[in-house]
Amino acid sequence: MMQVAVAVIRNADGEVLLAQRAAHKFQGGLWEFPGGKLEPGEDVDAALKRECGEELGVEVLAWEPLITLTHHYPELSVVLHVALVTDYRGEPQGLEGQPLTWVGAEALGDVDFPAANRSIVAALQLPSRYVITPADASPQVVMAGLQATLAAGHGSLVQLRAPRLPKAQLLSLAKRLLPVCHAAGARLLVNTDPAAAMSVGADGVHLSELMLRRLVQARQARPVPKGRLLAASVHDVEGLALAQRLDCDFVVLSPVAATASHPQAKPLGWTVFADWVRQAGQPVYALGGMRLEDLAKAKAAGAQGIAGISGLWHDPH
Ligand SMILES: Nc1nc2c([nH]c(=O)n2[C@H]2C[C@H](O)[C@@H](COP(=O)(O)OP(=O)(O)OP(=O)(O)O)O2)c(=O)[nH]1
Ligand SMILES: [Mg+2]
Numbered sequence: 001m002m003q004v005a006v007a008v009i010r011n012a013d014g015e016v017l018l019a020q021r022a023a024h025k026f027q028g029g030l031w032e033f034p035g036g037k038l039e040p041g042e043d044v045d046a047a048l049k050r051e052c053g054e055e056l057g058v059e060v061l062a063w064e065p066l067i068t069l070t071h072h073y074p075e076l077s078v079v080l081h082v083a084l085v086t087d088y089r090g091e092p093q094g095l096e097g098q099p100l101t102w103v104g105a106e107a108l109g110d111v112d113f114p115a116a117n118r119s120i121v122a123a124l125q126l127p128s129r130y131v132i133t134p135a136d137a138s139p140q141v142v143m144a145g146l147q148a149t150l151a152a153g154h155g156s157l158v159q160l161r162a163p164r165l166p167k168a169q170l171l172s173l174a175k176r177l178l179p180v181c182h183a184a185g186a187r188l189l190v191n192t193d194p195a196a197a198m199s200v201g202a203d204g205v206h207l208s209e210l211m212l213r214r215l216v217q218a219r220q221a222r223p224v225p226k227g228r229l230l231a232a233s234v235h236d237v238e239g240l241a242l243a244q245r246l247d248c249d250f251v252v253l254s255p256v257a258a259t260a261s262h263p264q265a266k267p268l269g270w271t272v273f274a275d276w277v278r279q280a281g282q283p284v285y286a287l288g289g290m291r292l293e294d295l296a297k298a299k300a301a302g303a304q305g306i307a308g309i310s311g312l313w314h315d316p317h
Contacts, residue, residue, distance in 0.1 A: 001070070001077050001078070001079050002037060002076060002077065002078045002079070003037065003038040003044075003047075003078075003079050003081065004035055004036065004037055004038070004047075004078050004079065004080050004081065005035050005036065005038060005044045005047035005048040005051060005081050005083065006032075006033045006034075006035035006048075006080050006081065006082045006083065006120070007033055007034045007035050007048055007051070007052050007060070007063070007083055007085050008033055008066055008082060008083065008084050008085060008120070008124065009033075009034065009052075009056075009058070009085045009088060009092065010084075010085070011102055013102075013104075014104070014105060015102035015103055015104050015105075016033075016102065016103055016104075016105060016108065016124070017033070017034065017056075017092055017100060017101075017102055018031045018032065018033065018100070018101050018102075018103055018111065019031070019032055019033075019034050019055065019056075019094065019098045019099070019100050020032075020098055020099040020100075020101075021098070022096075022097075022098065026073075026075065026076070027073075027114040029112075030112050030113055030114050031101070031111050031112055031113055032113065032114060032117070033082070033117070033120065034051060034052060034055050034056055034092075035047075035048065035051050035052075035055075036051040036054075036055070044081040044083065045063075048060060048063065048081075048083050048085075052085075052088070054095065054096075055094075055095055055096055055098070056090075056092040056093060056094070056095060056100075057090055057091075057092070057093050057095050058088050058089070058090040058091075058092050059088060059089040059090055060085055060087075060088050061087040061088055061089060062085070062086045062087040062088075063083040063084060063085045063086055063087075064083070064084050064086060064299065065081070065082070065083060065084075065299050065300060065302060066082040066083060066084040066120070066123050066124070067082050067119070067120070067123040067283050067284075067302060067303070067304055068080065068081050068082065068277060068278050068302030069082070069116065069119050069120075069278075069280055069281055069282070069283075069302075070278060070279050070280065070281060071114075071115065071116030071119075071281055072281075073114075073115070073116075078116065079278060080116055080120070081302075082120050082123065105124055105125065108121045108124065108125075109121060109226075116281075119281060119282050119283060122249050122250060122282065122283055123283045123304055126157065126249075126250060126283055126304055126305075127156045127157050127305065128295060128299070128304065128305030128306070129154060129155075129156075129157070129292075129295070129305050129306060129307070129308075129312055130157045130158075130159065130252065130285045130305065130306070130307035130308075130312075131149055131154060131155045131157065131158045131159070131307075131308070131309075131312045131313055132158075132159045132161050132287075132307060132308065132309045132312075132313070133145070133146070133158070133159065133160050133161055133162065133309070133313070134309050134310070134313060135161060135162065135163055135164065135261065135309070136164065137162075139162075139165075139169065139173045139176075141316065142160070142162070142173065142177070143173075143176065143177065143180070144316035145313055145314060145315055145316050146158065146177055146180060146181070147180060147316070148314035148315065148316050149312070149313055149314040150180070150181070150184040150186055151184075151314075152314050154312055154313075154314065155181075155184070155186050155312075156184075156185060156186045156187070157186065157187055157189075158177075158181060158186055158187070158188050158189070159188075159189045159190075159191055159206045159231070159307075160173065160174055160177060160188060160189070160190045160191060161191040161206070162191075163191070167192065167196065170190070170192060171190075171192070171196060171199070171200050174188065174190045174197075174200045174202055175200050175201075178200070178201060178202065178203075181203075187203035187204065187229065188202055188203050188204075189202060189203060189204040189205060189206040189229055189231055190202045190204075190205060190206065191205075191206040191207075191208070192205065193205070193211060194207075194215075194223035194224050194230075195223075197224070198224060198228065202228075203228060203229055204224065204228050204229025204230060204231060204249070205223070205224055205228070205229075205230060205231070206231045206232070206233070206252075207230070207231065207232040207233070207246075207248075208232075208233055209232065209233050209234055209235060209239050209242075211232075212232040212233075212234070212239070212242050212243060212246060212248075213242060215246055216242045216245050216246055220246070221247075222246060222247040223246070229249050229250075230246070230247065230248045230249050231248060231249060231250050231251065231252065232246070232248050232251050232252070233251070233252050233254065233287075234251050234252070234253055235253070235254060235255075236276070237276055237279055239251070239253075240253070240276060240279060240280045240281070240282075240284075243280075243281075243282055244280070244281035244282060248282055249282065249283075250282050250283040250284070250285065250304060251280065251282050251283075251284050251285070252284070252285045252287045252307045253268075253273065253276060253277070253280075253284050253285070253286065253287065253303075254268075254286075254287035254288040254307075255267050255268065255287065255288025255289065256268055256269070256270065256273050256286045256287065256288045256289065256290065256294075256298075257269075257288050257289030257290070257294075258288070258289050259288045259289040260310065261309060261310070262288070265288070267288060267289070268288075270297055270301055273286060273301055273303075274300075274301035274302055277301055277302040277303050278302055283303075283304035284302075284303045284304055285298075285303060285304050285305055285306060285307035286298040286301070286303050286305070286306050286307065287306070287307040287308060289311075290306040290307065290308040290311050290312075291308070291311040292306075292311065292312070294306055294311075
């Protein structure tokens with residue numbers, strides 16, 4: 001598997017640096033983030049710094065992991081270790097003759113990228129925390145808790161999950177939560193079937209692993225339009241592959257640690273989690289016993305961030 005270090009470099013206006021691949025190369029003519037293959041004996045840090053020096057004349061001073069993902073092109077499979085460069089010296093130049101351009105984050109969706117980059121763009125547009133509503137709370141408590149969570153700045157991405165609520169009540173709760181989320185600049189996904197989520201104007205749908213499997217088995221195409229979010233819960237490598245088949249925007253992989261809400265489930269631990277995240281094609285959130293303190297560990301494991309109920313949700317009292 002080809003290991004690649006990829007650099008997301010931003011300027012003072014928050015625009016992202018792109019380079020055009022030479023026409024004769026694999027994926028030629030498409031735009032890419034600067035970077036390249038790890039040479040024998042190199043780690044991601046060394047390759048990232050070398051490639052940014054060789055391709056751009058830029059010295060990388062600091063970076064943090066954005067995501068790690070695997071993509072299978074018909075010709076070859078690549079593991080992209082994507083780094084968010086937080087400090088660098090020098091003005092980027094196309095030292096290999098490649099055209100460079102700066103693109104605003106909102107316009108990244110329209111760029112002609114290699115297919116793997118769709119997940120990098122998704123990662124740049126997703127937050128590092130995904131808040132899930134507590135399963136057994138009444139609609140009133142969910143509403144109050146959501147307001148407290150948004151006020152604490154913890155909820156720019158929220159999943160409404162109420163497995164024991166009748167569907168009509170779930171959807172009417174979703175309708176009431178949506179304007180509250182939007183007023184705070186947050187997006188709300190509803191854990192239900194895609195048609196139901198879209199019928200109330202949700203920002204996306206969150207699929208259970210069972211529903212994900214059914215849709216793939218029925219050879220369904222992506223069940224929500226681009227621009228709406230499609231997410232799924234998965235528990236193993238097979239689930240990650242199903243999510244990639246259905247063209248999900250991101251997944252939640254659990255349980256990473258022991259959790260009170262699912263006491264019977266055996267935790268994966270960070271080593272297995274990191275190994276599986278590397279094989280995923282989409283941004284992955286770590287779920288299961290996650291607290292804010294675990295965010296750095298999740299990032300280091302190649303994840304987008306952490307998902308959680310008790311660790312991220314604010315009770316109204
Ligand atoms: N650098 C980079 N590579 C990407 C991106 N997306 C993507 O699928 N890739 C794939 C295409 C390539 O097969 C591989 C990176 O190879 P590369 O051609 O940049 O490697 P390199 O700089 O070492 O290349 P070379 O000219 O020395 O052969 O990863 C991206 O955004 N940036
Ligand atoms: Mg390169």
